[in-house]
Amino acid sequence: MWRQHDLALESHPRGFHLITREVVAALPELAGVQVGLLHVFIQHTSASLTINENASPDVRRDFERYFNRAVPDGWEGFEHTQEGDDDMAAHIKASTLGPSVTLPVRDGKLALGLWQGIYLCEHRDHGGRRRLVLTLMGE
Numbered sequence: 001m002w003r004q005h006d007l008a009l010e011s012h013p014r015g016f017h018l019i020t021r022e023v024v025a026a027l028p029e030l031a032g033v034q035v036g037l038l039h040v041f042i043q044h045t046s047a048s049l050t051i052n053e054n055a056s057p058d059v060r061r062d063f064e065r066y067f068n069r070a071v072p073d074g075w076e077g078f079e080h081t082q083e084g085d086d087d088m089a090a091h092i093k094a095s096t097l098g099p100s101v102t103l104p105v106r107d108g109k110l111a112l113g114l115w116q117g118i119y120l121c122e123h124r125d126h127g128g129r130r131r132l133v134l135t136l137m138g139e
Contacts, residue, residue, distance in 0.1 A: 001036075001139060003029045007132040012122045014086075016052075016060035020117040024110065027136055036105040036138015043131045046090035046124050048097035054117030067093050067123070090123035097121050105138050 007026045009019060023040060024030060030038075042049050053059035071092045074085035081088065101118060104111040120130060 001029070001033070001137065003027070003136045005134045005136075007134055009120060009130045009132065011126075011128050012120060012130075014064070014122050014125050014127070016050075016063045017120045017122065018054055018060075018117045019120045020054065020110070020112070023118055023132070023134060026134055029136060030105065030110075031108040033105045033108060033136065033138035036136065038103045038105055038110065039100060039135040039137075040103070040118065041100040041133045041135070042120075043133065044094070044099075044127070046087060046094055047127055047130050048094040048099060048121040048123070049101045049132075050097050050119045050121060051101055051103070051112070051116050052119055053115055054112075055115055060119070063119075063121070067096075071096075084125075086124050090127075093121070093123040105136070 005026050007022065009022060027038070040049060052063070071089045073089045075089065078088040080091070122130070
């Protein structure tokens with residue numbers, strides 16, 4: 001079985017946001033999959049996806065602080081500056097974390113660890129709505 005859905009996420013402020021519930025809600029077929037994989041892909045170059053801590057918001061704030069320090073907006077060495085001070089930094093952060101995650105599916109649920117969730121990593125001040133492609137495969 002293969003299914004694919006598009007998911008449009010509402011605009012989020014810059015930061016790391018849990019989106020596990022939105023992803024699961026967009027997949028009505030998930031409950032019928034005994035074993036499989038879910039691939040989640042973001043169709044943007046200034047936002048990314050990752051898997052990490054789903055309980056403490058401190059972790060998400062620490063991620064944001066770390067990446068802002070490691071790749072500061074408006075760094076004087078950037079040539080690509082036409083779209084604002086946060087744009088090139090956002091591209092680098094998105095490439096570092098990546099555009100997709102692949103998750104195991106078991107008994108109709110994502111087989112995430114107890115403290116794991118899917119993050120939307122918004123690297124722009126005003127990134128706008130983000131689009132995801134969800135590809136579910138399994139039996």
